[in-house]
Amino acid sequence: MELTFDASDEMSGVEDVYYSLNGADFVGEKQSPFSVDKEGNYSLKFYSVDNVGNVEGLHSFDFSVDHTAPLTTHEISGINKNKVLAPDAAICLSAVDSLSGVANVFFAIDDGAFERYKNPIPVSRLKEGDGKITYYAEDRVGNAESHKYIGTLSSGANQADGEGEVFDYYIDRDPPVVSFKFEGDYYEGDHEYISERTRVTLSAEDDKSGVQSILYSYNSFLTKEMYDSSFYPEGNSPVVLSYSAVDWVENAAAETDRHFYIDRMAPESKVSFEGPVFRNRDTLFLAGDTRISLNAIDKESGLKSISYSLNDVEAEYEESFSGDFAGENLLEWRSTDHVNNQEDIQSLVFVVDKEGPSIHHHFSVEPIGEKTVRDEKYVIYPSNTKIYIGSTDDVAGEESLKYSVNGGKMSETIPLSGLQPGNYSIDIEAADALENKTTKTIRFSIEK
Structure with missing residues (x-):
C-alpha cells in the first residue's frame, strides 16, 4: 500500500515532507516514498518544510493494513x-x-x-x-x-x-412412540379387565434424539409419575391410566388414556339339583336319576369355567350330571373368572339311593289249605283273616305304602280285613323319600 502526501506553500514552495512510521527516524518522502505492504496497525507522524526552512507543525495519523477476511x-x-x-x-x-x-x-x-x-x-x-x-x-x-x-x-x-x-x-419434529402392554392375567370383553397379579409395562421408541423419559398417572389430569420399570396398577376399578413420553429435544407424545378394570374378586358358585332330594339331619340323599347343576356368577370379568371332581375323577363342567354310584359320593369344585381369579375349593358329600323300600306282609292266621287255579297255586285263608303290609328302607327311609285289591282303587288302610270268600290278587307299591319305588303282588284265596 502506498500513501502520498499533499503539501503546498504559496511563497517559497515546499522543500519536502518528512514522516516517521511506528516511531522510526523521520525520512523525507522524496528520499523514500511512503509504502506499507505488511498487515498490521500503524502510527504515522509527518510534517512539511518550505524552501526557506519554515517547519510545519507535527501531524499524526493511525491506520491499519487489513488483508485478511473475517x-x-x-x-x-x-x-x-x-x-x-x-x-x-x-x-x-x-x-x-x-x-x-x-x-x-x-x-x-x-x-x-x-x-x-x-x-x-x-x-x-x-x-x-x-x-x-x-x-x-x-x-x-x-x-x-x-x-x-x-x-x-x-x-x-x-x-x-x-x-x-x-x-x-x-x-427431530416427531415425539416418541409409546407402547402399553399388560403382563399377566388379561381379558377383553365389554371392558378390559386385569387381575391384581397383572403388571403394566410401558416402553417408548424415538429414532432420532432418543427417549428422555416416560410419564404416567392414575385417574389424574397431570401425568407426572416417572416410569422406570413395570408395575402393578393401583386403585379400585375403574382405572384410567394416562401415559406419555418426552424425547431429548422436548418433543412430547400426546397423552393417551387406557381405561380398564382391576378384578380382584373370585366368582361365587352354588350347587343345585334337578330331581328328588332328601336331607336328613346332616346327610344329603339323592335319587339315582337326580342331576347335579353347578352355577357361578362373577360381576366383573365374568365366569370363565367351573372345574369339578366327583370321587377323584376330574372334569370341566359343561352340563348337569348325576351321582356316580350308590352310596356316599364326594363332589369338589371351584369356579374361575376370565382373569384367573379362583374361588376356594367347595365340597359336598351326598348319598345316592337307587333302591326302593323292601315290602313285607303277613297274615293274622295260619292258612287252612291250598288250591290250584289255572296252574297257579293259591293258599287258602279263613274269612276272618287280616293282612298286615309294611315296608322298610335302609337309606332314605320309607315314604309311602299303597295297595290295590284285584285291580281296584289304591288304598293305604292297614290292616286289610273283611275279605269275602274268593280269589285275591293284591298289588303293593312302596316308595322312599327319593321316590324310588318297589312293587309286589301277593295272591291267595278266602273261604269260609
Missing part, C-alpha cells in the same frame, strides 16, 4: 442433543475480524439467494435430510471470506471452492 463460526441455539435439533432450535452465525472489523454476514439456504444475517436461522427453514446453509462474512475494507457450508454428507457440503463443514444434523 472468520465466521456457527453454533446451535435451543434444545439439541448429539446434533439432533428441536423444531424450534436455530443456527447462530458469528464472525470476527481483528483489524477493520466485520461489516456484514451473509447466508443462503440451499440454492437460494444470499440474505444478510440479522437473527438466528430457524431450523424449520431447513430440509429434513439434505438441507444446506452457505455463509460468509465481509470486513469493512471489503475482504470477503470464502464460502462456508453447513450440511449433511448428502447435501454436498464439502464444496471445492470453499471450506465445507459437515454437520450431521437432524431436525
Whole structure:
C-alpha cells in the first residue's frame, strides 16, 4: 500500500515532507516514498518544510493494513442433543475480524439467494435430510471470506471452492412412540379387565434424539409419575391410566388414556339339583336319576369355567350330571373368572339311593289249605283273616305304602280285613323319600 502526501506553500514552495512510521527516524518522502505492504496497525507522524526552512507543525495519523477476511463460526441455539435439533432450535452465525472489523454476514439456504444475517436461522427453514446453509462474512475494507457450508454428507457440503463443514444434523419434529402392554392375567370383553397379579409395562421408541423419559398417572389430569420399570396398577376399578413420553429435544407424545378394570374378586358358585332330594339331619340323599347343576356368577370379568371332581375323577363342567354310584359320593369344585381369579375349593358329600323300600306282609292266621287255579297255586285263608303290609328302607327311609285289591282303587288302610270268600290278587307299591319305588303282588284265596 502506498500513501502520498499533499503539501503546498504559496511563497517559497515546499522543500519536502518528512514522516516517521511506528516511531522510526523521520525520512523525507522524496528520499523514500511512503509504502506499507505488511498487515498490521500503524502510527504515522509527518510534517512539511518550505524552501526557506519554515517547519510545519507535527501531524499524526493511525491506520491499519487489513488483508485478511473475517472468520465466521456457527453454533446451535435451543434444545439439541448429539446434533439432533428441536423444531424450534436455530443456527447462530458469528464472525470476527481483528483489524477493520466485520461489516456484514451473509447466508443462503440451499440454492437460494444470499440474505444478510440479522437473527438466528430457524431450523424449520431447513430440509429434513439434505438441507444446506452457505455463509460468509465481509470486513469493512471489503475482504470477503470464502464460502462456508453447513450440511449433511448428502447435501454436498464439502464444496471445492470453499471450506465445507459437515454437520450431521437432524431436525427431530416427531415425539416418541409409546407402547402399553399388560403382563399377566388379561381379558377383553365389554371392558378390559386385569387381575391384581397383572403388571403394566410401558416402553417408548424415538429414532432420532432418543427417549428422555416416560410419564404416567392414575385417574389424574397431570401425568407426572416417572416410569422406570413395570408395575402393578393401583386403585379400585375403574382405572384410567394416562401415559406419555418426552424425547431429548422436548418433543412430547400426546397423552393417551387406557381405561380398564382391576378384578380382584373370585366368582361365587352354588350347587343345585334337578330331581328328588332328601336331607336328613346332616346327610344329603339323592335319587339315582337326580342331576347335579353347578352355577357361578362373577360381576366383573365374568365366569370363565367351573372345574369339578366327583370321587377323584376330574372334569370341566359343561352340563348337569348325576351321582356316580350308590352310596356316599364326594363332589369338589371351584369356579374361575376370565382373569384367573379362583374361588376356594367347595365340597359336598351326598348319598345316592337307587333302591326302593323292601315290602313285607303277613297274615293274622295260619292258612287252612291250598288250591290250584289255572296252574297257579293259591293258599287258602279263613274269612276272618287280616293282612298286615309294611315296608322298610335302609337309606332314605320309607315314604309311602299303597295297595290295590284285584285291580281296584289304591288304598293305604292297614290292616286289610273283611275279605269275602274268593280269589285275591293284591298289588303293593312302596316308595322312599327319593321316590324310588318297589312293587309286589301277593295272591291267595278266602273261604269260609
